[in-house]
Amino acid sequence: MENSQFENLLKVGNDAFGNQNYHQALNNFIKALEISPESHDALCCAGKACYKLRDFERTIGYISKALEQSPKAKDLLAMLGFVYVKLKDKAKALGIYDRLKKVHPEKAEALYKEIYK
Numbered sequence: 001m002e003n004s005q006f007e008n009l010l011k012v013g014n015d016a017f018g019n020q021n022y023h024q025a026l027n028n029f030i031k032a033l034e035i036s037p038e039s040h041d042a043l044c045c046a047g048k049a050c051y052k053l054r055d056f057e058r059t060i061g062y063i064s065k066a067l068e069q070s071p072k073a074k075d076l077l078a079m080l081g082f083v084y085v086k087l088k089d090k091a092k093a094l095g096i097y098d099r100l101k102k103v104h105p106e107k108a109e110a111l112y113k114e115i116y117k
Helices: 002-018 022-035 040-052 056-069 074-086 090-103 105-115
Strands: none
Touching: 002 022, 002 040, 022 040, 040 056, 040 074, 056 074, 074 090, 074 105, 090 105
16 A cells, blocks of 8 residues: 555656646655655655755755765766755865766766856
């Protein structure tokens, strides 16, 4: 039962996200995380919804936790780097740049340009 409820929450959250209803999406992802707190998919989705809502501190929390499971996930690293740029934390953004250039040089270059914009 919990697994189907979890999957349904992710689906409803992703549908809401696709319709740009980021608050509703985030609420569903948070409920999914209550069922499965270590779910990589739910953590990523919650982080992306927070990003869209410009709640960058929460974005960092969700994405950092997802990166613990997949430390070389280039899209997550890039998102985290851009969050640090938005928060004007150049040192942390450069730290992410160093990690990102090892797994995706093109995304790293885009981040670098944003840091020094």
